[in-house]
Amino acid sequence: MKSFICRVSYNLILIFIKEGKSMNDEYTDADALELLQRLKTEVFDDSNAELALAMGRSVSEIDAWFSGDEEIDEDAEMKIHGLAQERLDE
DSSP: OHHHHHHHHHHHHHHHHHHOOTOOOOOOOHHHHHHHHHHHTTTTOOOHHHHHHTTTTTTHHHHHHTSSOOOOOHHHHHHHHHHHHHSSOO
C-alpha cells in the first residue's frame, strides 16, 4: 500500500510539473469538470457508472458533480487529473 501511495504522489507531482503548475496552484472546478466529461465520453463509454468505479466514488456523487449540486473536492480533482494523464490522448 505504501508503494502505491508513493507512486500516486509521484505521478501527481509529474502532472503538475508537466502542466507548468506548482503544487500550490489550484485547478478550477471548470477544469476538473471538463476533464471529467472528456474521461466519461472518451474513455468510459459515456457511463457514469464506469467513471464512478474508476474514481472510487458513488454514481450519485458523479451525477451531483455533473449537475452542479456538489463541488468536486480536492482529492477527486487530483484523481481526475491523474486519470486524464494516463488515459486521454493529448
